[in-house]
Amino acid sequence: MIPPIRSTLMALAGLALAGPAVAQVKLTGAGATFPNIIYQDWVLSYNQQHREVQLNYQSIGSGGGIRQFSENTVDFGGTDAPMTDSTIAAVGGNVLHLPTVLGGLAVIYNLRGVSTPVKFSPQVLADIFLGKLTSWNDPRIAAINPTVQLPRSDILVVHRSDGSGTTYVFTDYLSKVSPEWQRRVGKGTSVNWPVGLGGRGNEGVAATVGQTPGAIGHAELGYADANKLQYGQVQNRAGQFVTPTVESVTAAAAGAMADMGPTTDFRVSITNPGGADAYPIASFTWLLLRKQYADAAKAGALVPFVWWAVTDGQAAAARLGYAPLPAAMRPWIEARLKSVTAGGKAVWAGRK
Amino acid sequence: MSRGRARRRAVSAIMTGLVGLLSAVAVLPLVLIFSYLMFKGASSLNLAFFLDNPVPAGQTGGGVAHAIVGSGIIVGLAALIGLPVGIGAGIFLAEYGSGRLGWTVRFVADVLNGTPSIIIGIFAWTWIVRPQRHFSGLAGALALAVILVPLVARTTEEMVRLVPHSLREAALALGYPRWRTSLTIVVRTALAGIVTGGLVGVARVAGETAPLLFTALGNLNFSTHVNEPMQALPLQIYVYATGPFPEWHRLAWAASLVLILLVFGLALVARRVAANRYGAG
Amino acid sequence: MRPDRAYQAALTGMALLLPALLLALLVELAVNAWPSIDRFGWSFVFTSTWDPVADVYGAGPLIFGTLASSFVALVLAVPLAFSVAIFLSEFAPRWLKRPLGFLVELLAAVPSVVYGLWGIFVLIPFLQGAFGWLPFFQGAFYGNSMLAGGIILAVMVVPYIAAVSREVLNAVPTTQREAALALGATRWEAVWMAVLPYGRAGLVGAVMLGLGRALGETMAVTMVIGNRHDISFSLLQPGYTMAAAIANEFSEATTSLYLSALFEVGLVLFVITVLVNAAARLLVWRTAPGRAVGSRAL
Numbered sequence: 001m002i003p004p005i006r007s008t009l010m011a012l013a014g015l016a017l018a019g020p021a022v023a024q025v026k027l028t029g030a031g032a033t034f035p036n037i038i039y040q041d042w043v044l045s046y047n048q049q050h051r052e053v054q055l056n057y058q059s060i061g062s063g064g065g066i067r068q069f070s071e072n073t074v075d076f077g078g079t080d081a082p083m084t085d086s087t088i089a090a091v092g093g094n095v096l097h098l099p100t101v102l103g104g105l106a107v108i109y110n111l112r113g114v115s116t117p118v119k120f121s122p123q124v125l126a127d128i129f130l131g132k133l134t135s136w137n138d139p140r141i142a143a144i145n146p147t148v149q150l151p152r153s154d155i156l157v158v159h160r161s162d163g164s165g166t167t168y169v170f171t172d173y174l175s176k177v178s179p180e181w182q183r184r185v186g187k188g189t190s191v192n193w194p195v196g197l198g199g200r201g202n203e204g205v206a207a208t209v210g211q212t213p214g215a216i217g218h219a220e221l222g223y224a225d226a227n228k229l230q231y232g233q234v235q236n237r238a239g240q241f242v243t244p245t246v247e248s249v250t251a252a253a254a255g256a257m258a259d260m261g262p263t264t265d266f267r268v269s270i271t272n273p274g275g276a277d278a279y280p281i282a283s284f285t286w287l288l289l290r291k292q293y294a295d296a297a298k299a300g301a302l303v304p305f306v307w308w309a310v311t312d313g314q315a316a317a318a319r320l321g322y323a324p325l326p327a328a329m330r331p332w333i334e335a336r337l338k339s340v341t342a343g344g345k346a347v348w349a350g351r352k
Numbered sequence: 353m354s355r356g357r358a359r360r361r362a363v364s365a366i367m368t369g370l371v372g373l374l375s376a377v378a379v380l381p382l383v384l385i386f387s388y389l390m391f392k393g394a395s396s397l398n399l400a401f402f403l404d405n406p407v408p409a410g411q412t413g414g415g416v417a418h419a420i421v422g423s424g425i426i427v428g429l430a431a432l433i434g435l436p437v438g439i440g441a442g443i444f445l446a447e448y449g450s451g452r453l454g455w456t457v458r459f460v461a462d463v464l465n466g467t468p469s470i471i472i473g474i475f476a477w478t479w480i481v482r483p484q485r486h487f488s489g490l491a492g493a494l495a496l497a498v499i500l501v502p503l504v505a506r507t508t509e510e511m512v513r514l515v516p517h518s519l520r521e522a523a524l525a526l527g528y529p530r531w532r533t534s535l536t537i538v539v540r541t542a543l544a545g546i547v548t549g550g551l552v553g554v555a556r557v558a559g560e561t562a563p564l565l566f567t568a569l570g571n572l573n574f575s576t577h578v579n580e581p582m583q584a585l586p587l588q589i590y591v592y593a594t595g596p597f598p599e600w601h602r603l604a605w606a607a608s609l610v611l612i613l614l615v616f617g618l619a620l621v622a623r624r625v626a627a628n629r630y631g632a633g
Numbered sequence: 634m635r636p637d638r639a640y641q642a643a644l645t646g647m648a649l650l651l652p653a654l655l656l657a658l659l660v661e662l663a664v665n666a667w668p669s670i671d672r673f674g675w676s677f678v679f680t681s682t683w684d685p686v687a688d689v690y691g692a693g694p695l696i697f698g699t700l701a702s703s704f705v706a707l708v709l710a711v712p713l714a715f716s717v718a719i720f721l722s723e724f725a726p727r728w729l730k731r732p733l734g735f736l737v738e739l740l741a742a743v744p745s746v747v748y749g750l751w752g753i754f755v756l757i758p759f760l761q762g763a764f765g766w767l768p769f770f771q772g773a774f775y776g777n778s779m780l781a782g783g784i785i786l787a788v789m790v791v792p793y794i795a796a797v798s799r800e801v802l803n804a805v806p807t808t809q810r811e812a813a814l815a816l817g818a819t820r821w822e823a824v825w826m827a828v829l830p831y832g833r834a835g836l837v838g839a840v841m842l843g844l845g846r847a848l849g850e851t852m853a854v855t856m857v858i859g860n861r862h863d864i865s866f867s868l869l870q871p872g873y874t875m876a877a878a879i880a881n882e883f884s885e886a887t888t889s890l891y892l893s894a895l896f897e898v899g900l901v902l903f904v905i906t907v908l909v910n911a912a913a914r915l916l917v918w919r920t921a922p923g924r925a926v927g928s929r930a931l
Contacts (some may be wrong), residue, residue: 026575026577026580028486028487028569028580028581030569030884031486036733037408040408040572041408043572044406044408044572045408047573054575055569055572055573056569056572056573056575056580056581057572058569058570058572058581060884060885061884061885062885063885063886063887064884064885066887067884067885067886067887068884071482071485072485073481073482073485073486074486074487075485087887156775161860161882162881162882162884162885163685163882163883163885163886163887164885185686186686186687187685187686189885189887190685190686190687190885190887190891191684191685191686192503192682192683192684192685192686192687192862192880196861197775197777197859197860197871198593198859198860198861198863198871198881199860200594200855200860200881201595203591203594203595203596203597204594204595206595206596207594207595207596208777210397210596210773211753211776212759212761212775212776212777213761215775223596226596226597227596227597227598229596278905356655360819360822363819363821364649364819364820364821364822365821367791367821367825368724368820368821370716370718371719371720371724372716372724373716374712374713374716374717374720375713375716375717375720375733377713378713378714378716378717378737378740378791378795379717379733379736379737379740381740381788382736382739382740382743384751384755385743385747385748385751387745388751388755389751394909411852433668435649435790436841437647440643440647440648441644441647441648441650441651441842443644444641444644444647444648445644446646448641448644448645449648453645453648456652457648457651457652459911459914460651460655462910462914463653463655463907463910463911463914464654464655465910466652466842466846466849466906466907466909466910466913467658467849467903467906467907467910468848468849468851468876468902468903468906469849469851470849470851470876470879470880470899471658471662471849471899471906472658472881474662474879474896474899475657475658475661475662475756476897477883478661478665479657479661498654500652501650501651501654502654505648505651529637530637530640530641531636531637531639531640531641531931532636534640535640544747555742556742557740559743559744559746559747560742560745561743561744561745561746561852562745562852562876562880565880565883566883566884582742586744586746586852589746589747589750590746590749590852590856591921593746593749593753593856594753594856601754604750605750607671608744608747608750609819611744611747612743612747613672613745615742615743615744616739616742619735619738619739619742620735621792623735623738625745627731
């Protein structure tokens with residue numbers, strides 16, 4: 001898995017002596033930071049196993065992913081906020097949303113002295129991020145956390161400073177549960193946050209919350225686990241307080257599949273779903289591919305990677321804090337991938 | 353000694369002491385930062401750090417080989433493009449720059465030197481990345497070259513001006529044409545200073561991050577292809593420093609130490625050469 | 634004659650690239666900013682709402698944050714920088730001049746991102762510890778704040794102001810000092826009454842050069858200032874600067890108006906820094922004419 005010194009020296013020697021013997025296809029993607037942990041894992045593993053391809057993914061935020069994809073400066077994009085109808089129209093409809101993995105958005109906080117996970121109700125969450133609830137020992141929080149000794153300190157809100165699908169998912173959820181949030185802020189990849197300071201990427205928010213006592217923020221579950229951050233339980237539509245786990249995120253997606261069908265374009269929101277065990281703030285994350293590529297070699301290298309990611313790659317999901325896609329989705333994704341063309345011809349014939 | 357004179361002497365002594373103290377405070381951050389970098393980063397400077405590529409986020413180990421090589425390529429390219437133009441402009445300013453055009457160019461150079469490097473970055477994005485429709489190390493190199501040119505122009509001018517007029521006059525008196533005097537006598541004499549000025553400029557752009565954000569973009573992989581996204585050491589430090597993983601922080605400290613040693617080393621060399629040549633402090 | 638002409642023409646051509654570059658920068662920024670200028674007009678500079686969802690942009694907080702953080706930086710940096718300059722040019726013994734001058738140069742050579750790294754892991758925790766217990770300051774204290782931004786900027790501009798001030802003071806004729814001393818002034822009085830007033834224009838210029846640097850600093854600032862589109866008069870609150878906003882949001886601006894607004898921010902930043910730098914250079918050249926002042930580190 002880890003490229004050792006040897007291979008690096010060999011690569012250097014190879015470059016010094018002659019050009020690459022096989023034309024290596026280089027693919028550049030950029031976008032969401034939400035799936036970055038698993039995308040990096042996938043990219044570095046796939047590059048190792050398939051030397052004829054070299055993938056590069058830069059996490060610059062979903063907004064950036066959509067932008068760069070639309071402007072044709074990257075080969076594929078990554079986003080947790082599906083493109084809107086108008087942005088799709090702006091690229092002439094030449095885009096495919098392919099879900100790769102499911103993630104849960106953990107409500108992370110930094111309360112060193114508190115060891116039991118704090119429970120949050122939808123209204124409490126909305127009011128914290130609206131700036132109406134400003135201290136940890138507010139009676140409303142204490143009411144749903146009767147056994148927890150909450151400190152008498154300020155709640156320091158941290159949100160995203162960049163254009164982010166994670167923001168989209170979180171604000172999508174808050175818009176569903178709080179009419180005031182819907183009215184004042186709305187949902188989007190970049191919103192006018194009423195309070196709080198901005199961190200760059202899931203990485204930046206996780207870092208800032210981890211370094212600031214009393215802070216609260218939102219980040220993908222994988223980041224929370226990797227950095228041993230505290231996160232709380234959120235009350236779902238059925239009234240249960242649920243911890244974000246692989247299981248509860250999968251439960252959130254289970255209901256969603258019923259609404260989709262084989263011809264779905266996959267742009268479905270799964271926040272605040274029904275189901276007793278469902279975690280309310282979960283989302284698909286998508287890779288953006290074009291329906292028609294100009295470069296057959298690139299398309300021909302990219303599509304197998306995406307197929308690998310939604311099949312073999314799913315094994316890495318749980319380990320890294322993401323939930324694998326429901327297996328029943330694979331035929332639908334396969335059909336979509338088979339429809340990718342370059343120069344009029346399909347670039348991939350389907351699974352081997 | 354009258355009381356007034358003693359009081360004035362005391363004031364003078366106090367002010368001298370205060371000024372000395374504040375000077376020490378002024379350079380204190382440098383000592384603090386450098387020692388902290390050594391403390392946090394030195395232990396991570398092993399062979400793996402220099403020769404390995406990164407491992408996936410959250411895992412331990414890995415190195416910044418791709419960033420070091422990427423920086424070398426981008427900065428090298430920037431120097432290749434920017435140094436000749438900057439030195440040429442500097443020679444112009446010293447040799448032919450006494451008129452209005454010279455004054456204007458000098459003024460513009462100083463203004464450009466004060467322009468924020470992020471503005472240069474978005475300029476390079478609109479001129480190179482957007483029309484080309486992809487990010488590249490080349491675009492990053494061009495952005496750095498734009499920063500390098502006015503910087504080197506002014507240091508070159510300063511060095512060439514230091515060449516005594518008597519040398520010029522002697523050469524001209526001996527029948528050398530103007531261009532030959534300028535090139536083989538004047539510039540040759542100032543060469544050491546010009547080179548060190550160039551080195552200092554290169555050291556400065558090697559540490560720049562902002563212009564590379566939207567041009568070179570960054571790359572997880574080891575790449576030597578300038579027409580594709582490329583990683584650079586300052587970019588890598590930025591990503592690692594603002595991330596949550598302790599492993600990333602460890603690498604950021606080490607990489608910063610490497611960067612700062614490089615920059616300090618070049619500054620030391622420049623100082624030593626300039627001092628030897630011109631004896632000034 | 635011909636080779637002489639060719640040589641001069643070649644050099645002139647290279648030199649002319651500089652004004653051409655400046656012009657190209659200005660034009661490029663203005664053209665790309667036009668849609669935003671057209672839509673928002675002057676309100677862009679005064680309003681505070683930065684709302685990408687509603688596609689409404691006001692750069693008031695950015696401009697305020699840039700000016701405020703730079704002002705804080707100057708308040709902290711000027712006394713320190715002037716002290717260094719005065720000490721180096723007037724009082725320092727010979728053996729101390731070289732090393733101290735070198736240390737100051739090194740301060741200027743430290744890359745911005747390294748200052749930012751130090752800011753995140755050393756300065757911010759220090760500030761959290763020093764101020765975090767103050768409950769009566771306005772709002773909650775994150776650590777990431779305008780104050781942190783100002784302090785980092787101060788450290789970064791000290792060497793610039795010091796280097797230029799030192800050159801200015803060195804350019805003051807020795808006769809000024811000698812005359813004062815001959816009239817019975819103490820060493821300090823000679824500096825205070827004869828040298829500093831003579832170099833006043835240059836010193837103001839040095840400060841303005843430092844200001845110009847502070848206005849445009851990006852990386853270190855965005856790593857410690859909190860990145861919040863808000864105007865607050867408490868230094869302990871997070872803030873935002875023009876350069877930091879561009880760095881964070883440029884790659885991701887989702888609509889063309891958003892991108893145009895960021896270009897307009899860049900244009901405003903560019904114009905402000907050009908004006909400040911131009912004024913600074915003119916002032917410095919009053920005392921030290923035409924000198925490539927402090928260009929070694931700058």
